[in-house]
Every structure is written in structure tokens, then in C-alpha cells.
Amino acid sequence: MRLEIGALIEILYQVGFLTARPPGDTDRPGDDGFLGVHQVQQLNLDAVRQFQVHPMFRNYLGTQPV
Helix, strand or coil, X not given: CCCCHHHHXXXXXXXXXXXXXXXXXXXXXXXXXXXXXXXXXXXXXXXXXXXXXXXXXXXXXXXXXX
């Protein structure tokens, strides 16, 4: 079975591992603009160009945001 990248992103987003920055989102002071699945009703993940690992998982993995 071969999993397409879009399907993998969808799975990782739906389980909360990834957060997404909606297209056209502008920088706001104190807000990185990344939203989790629990924060938005619908989001077209095919249009999203920026994802990041949820801070909880980043902390566990010992990584930093890019």
C-alpha cells in the first residue's frame, strides 16, 4: 500500500500532530497563525503551504520550530 503525501498530511493533522497556517493568514503580534484541528471547523489542507509539528510533540521530540 502506498500512502500519498496529501493523505499522510490529512492523517497527521486530524490526530493533532500537525498544525496548519491557513493561506492568506497575516502575522499578528503574539500569534504564530498556526491552527490545530480543534481550532477551525473546516480547512482546505490542499491549499495550506505551511505546517508545523504541534508544540506538545515538538517538546517531546526535543525539536525547535523552523
